[in-house]
Amino acid sequence: MTEVQQNLAKIREQLPTNVQLVAVSKFHPAEMIQQCYDQGQRIFGESHEQELRIKFPALPKDIEWHFIGHLQTNKVKYIAPYISLIHAVDSFKLMKEINKQAARNNRIIRILLELHIAEETTKFGLSLADCRTLFEESEWRDLKNIQICGLMCMASNTDDMERVRKDFETARIFFEEIKAKYFPNDETFCERSWGMTHDFQIAAKEGSTMVRVGTAIFGERQY
Ligand SMILES: *Cc1c(COP(=O)(O)O)cnc(C)c1O
Secondary structure (H helix, E strand, O other): OOHHHHHHHHHHHHOOOOOEEEEEOOOOOHHHHHHHHHOOOOEEEEOOHHHHHHHHHHOOOOOEEEEOOOOOHHHHHHHOOOOOEEEEEOOHHHHHHHHHHHHHOOOOEEEEEEEOOOOOOOOOOEOHHHHHHHHHOOHHHHOOOEEEEEEEEOOOOOOOHHHHHHHHHHHHHHHHHHHHHHOOOOOOOOEEEOOOOOOHHHHHHOOOOEEEEOHHHHOOOOO
8 A cells, every 4th residue: 555545544444434534635646646546535625726627637537526625706617517515615606606607517516605613714714693694695595506515614723622622513503503494304404524634533523524634645735
């Protein structure tokens, strides 16, 4: 086994069976993705449309590509034909554009809404208040070509693991609120995408169903 394959096996051993692994391959070459693929890994996460444009045609067609980064509306059309899940949707405007491009491709695109819970990590994501408003306004119900499958978040960028746990707990409790109000009988609203290299074990304990792990599998990224 290669080093990447050994790393992948180690991460898998630590994950409960109900938590899916998104192997975050951004800035890493197609050969490393292929190595993981050869070990059965099928879900890969990327954050840049330009990079996906090169990797998508070069790699096996049964890979499920997840877009995990901040997505600009003008880039949606490029990934709409094949993207399997878009994690970081943080505005109604972006939802409308994904819906439009999904319709053009005769698809229903699965999305997650990104919550802004961490203090400082990112300027992206919906505050809990904005997310509540988005659901209350109910225009999202008219978007027939997207399916809201759950929520995504990043924890605060800190070594204070109790703080990290609290962030995930906040997200988990908020997920339950939205689930109960808007998706009580809808099994497709079930995903909680949280946890990265440094905090995926904590995330798994705080209800994550999908961890997005890059560095622990592929090593440090060369930007
Ligand atoms: C890059 C990235 C990851 C992976 O981070 P690691 O610390 O390398 O595991 C996870 N989620 C998002 C949104 C990212 O941009």
